[in-house]
Amino acid sequence: xxxxxxxxxxxxxxxxxxxxxxxxxxxxxxxxxxxxxxxxxxxxxxxxxxxxxxxxxxxxxxxxxxxxxxxxxxxxxxxxxxxxxxxxxxxxxxxxxxxxxxxxxxxxxxxxxxxxxxxxxxxxxxxxxxxxxxxxxxxxxxxxxxxxxxxxxxxxxxxxxxxxxxxxxxxxxxxxxxxxxxxxxxxxxxxxxxxxxxxxxxxxxxxxxxxxxxxxxxxxxxxxxxxxxxxxxxxxxxxxxxxxxxxxxxxxxxxxxxxxxxxxxxxxxxxxxxxxxxxxxxxxxxxxxxxxxxxx
Ligand code: FAD
Numbered sequence: 001x002x003x004x005x006x007x008x009x010x011x012x013x014x015x016x017x018x019x020x021x022x023x024x025x026x027x028x029x030x031x032x033x034x035x036x037x038x039x040x041x042x043x044x045x046x047x048x049x050x051x052x053x054x055x056x057x058x059x060x061x062x063x064x065x066x067x068x069x070x071x072x073x074x075x076x077x078x079x080x081x082x083x084x085x086x087x088x089x090x091x092x093x094x095x096x097x098x099x100x101x102x103x104x105x106x107x108x109x110x111x112x113x114x115x116x117x118x119x120x121x122x123x124x125x126x127x128x129x130x131x132x133x134x135x136x137x138x139x140x141x142x143x144x145x146x147x148x149x150x151x152x153x154x155x156x157x158x159x160x161x162x163x164x165x166x167x168x169x170x171x172x173x174x175x176x177x178x179x180x181x182x183x184x185x186x187x188x189x190x191x192x193x194x195x196x197x198x199x200x201x202x203x204x205x206x207x208x209x210x211x212x213x214x215x216x217x218x219x220x221x222x223x224x225x226x227x228x229x230x231x232x233x234x235x236x237x238x239x240x241x242x243x244x245x246x247x248x249x250x251x252x253x254x255x256x257x258x259x260x261x262x263x264x265x266x267x268x269x270x271x272x273x274x275x276x277x278x279x280x281x282x283x284x285x286x287x288x289x290x291x292x293x294x295x296x
Contacts, residue, residue: 001041001043001044001073002073002101002102002142003043003044003073003075003101003102003142003144003174003175004142004174006043006044006073006266007142007174007175007201012260012264012265012266012267012287013042013043013044013203013265013266013267014040014042014043014266014267014269014282014287015042015043015044015045015046015075015177015203015266015267015268015269016037016042016045016046016268016269016271016278017045017046017047017048017205017268017269017270017271018030018033018034018045018046018047018048018062018271018273019047019048019050019272019273020047020048020049020050020055020056020058020059020062021058021062021273022055022058026273027058027062029273029274030062030273032275033271033273033274033275034066034070034072035070036275036279037271037275037278037279038070038071038072040279040282041071042072043073043266044072044073044074044075044102045066045072045073045074045075046074046075046076046077046104046177046268047059047062047063047066047074047076047077048077049076049077049078049079049106049108051079051081051108051109051111051112052082052111056091059076059077060076060091060094060095063076063095063098063100064094064095064098064100067098067099067100068098068099073102074100074102075102075103075104075144076095076100076102076103076104077103077104077106078091078092078095078103078104078105078106078131078135079106079107079108079131080106080107080108080120080121080124080125080126080127080128080130080131081107081108081109081110081111081121082111082121082124083121083124084121084122084123084124085123085124085125085134086123087124088124088125088131088134089134089138092134092135092138092139092141093138096138096139096141101140101141101142102141102142102143102144103135103141103142103143103144104143104144104145104146104177105128105131105132105134105135105143105144105145105168105173106128106131106145106146107125107126107127107128107131118154127164128145128146128168129164129167129168129171130171132145132168132171132172132173133171133172135172136171136172142174142175143172143173143174144173144174144175144176144177145165145168145173145175145176145177146176146177146178146179147161147165147176147177147178147179147190147194147202148161148178148179148190148223149178149179149181149183149186149187149189149190149204150179150181150183150186150223150224150225151223152164152223153223158189158190158193159193161190162190162193162194162197165190165194165198165200165202166194166197166198166200168200169198169199169200170198173200174200174201175200175201175202175203175265176194176200176201176202176203177202177203177205177268178190178202178203178204178205178268179205179222179223179224180205180206180207180218180219180222180224180270181204181205181206181224181255182219182224182225182226182227182230182251182255183225183227184204184255184258184259184262187202187204187259187264188262190202191264201265201266202264202265203264203265203266203267203268204255204259204264204267204268205268205269205270206252206255206256206259206267206268206269206270206281207252207269207270207272208248208249208251208252208269208277208278208280208281209234209244209245209247209248209251209252210244210245210248210272210274210277211241211244212234212235212238212244214272215234215248230251233247233251234247234248234251245277248277249277249280249281249284252277252281253280253281253284253285256281256284256285257285260285267285269281269282
């Protein structure tokens, strides 16, 4: 399996996203999830790039280990935060040495939880588009980029986001993955607007909700509004953690089914380093073609 083969295939891709664990105990939990998710033979798995030195090292280490020790195809996230071009080249070189051939090129956000203005490193890059160009220039990499169905928080409007994706495609990106989506219509609006301008497949990011407080915080941080219909379904069972999980899996299943019916090129699951809820959603979907094709 490889990402170029995935892009050429006439079926929806399945992929899973992890984040770098902060200590050995959470790394063990992550590896348990990776091993369980490996069994459904996803097209790729990705590891987000941390904001600081230690977590960035963990991203690189986990991604390298996935490349060396599993049957999975890793997609390595990389950001421009606090990095000179020389440092970015070095990380790309490390990935290449470990056999990683695909990179998700991102700008990133200023470190810390408060959303401050973006300031590029004095010898670094200003936009994800520049990182796409850099990585493509460094070797035979397949490069993906981020997309924002609910409009990027710093962007004036959807048209600007569409323009940015067209520029990323022109810079050499072959696909995009979105921020977590809860509203299929906003995803479809962005996908169709980009499709009218260039051939950049955009895969929606889905997150099965297992914890209401966590999702409310993430949606605020990421600027992804939770649709009122989803909020009221979750609020109706707010006092029952097991019921929240069940509703979360149901909501994600319905969204995934709609995305597939609308012809989305794949489903990218944000797993929060756990496997159970994602596997439940996956199991609810009718995806025989993907399983058969990947089994070979
Ligand atoms: P850019 O494409 O550079 O866009 C940033 C802003 O600048 C946007 O408002 C855009 O409209 C504007 N812009 C872009 N290009 C231009 C231009 N040429 N001229 C004028 N304006 C422009 N963050 C992490 O730290 N680590 C991760 O691993 C990570 N993974 C992610 C994965 C996905 C799928 C997604 C959707 C996001 C991820 N993020 C991650 C978050 C991401 O880094 C932030 O959302 C960041 O604010 C935007 O990144 P970008 O790559 O879209 O940046």
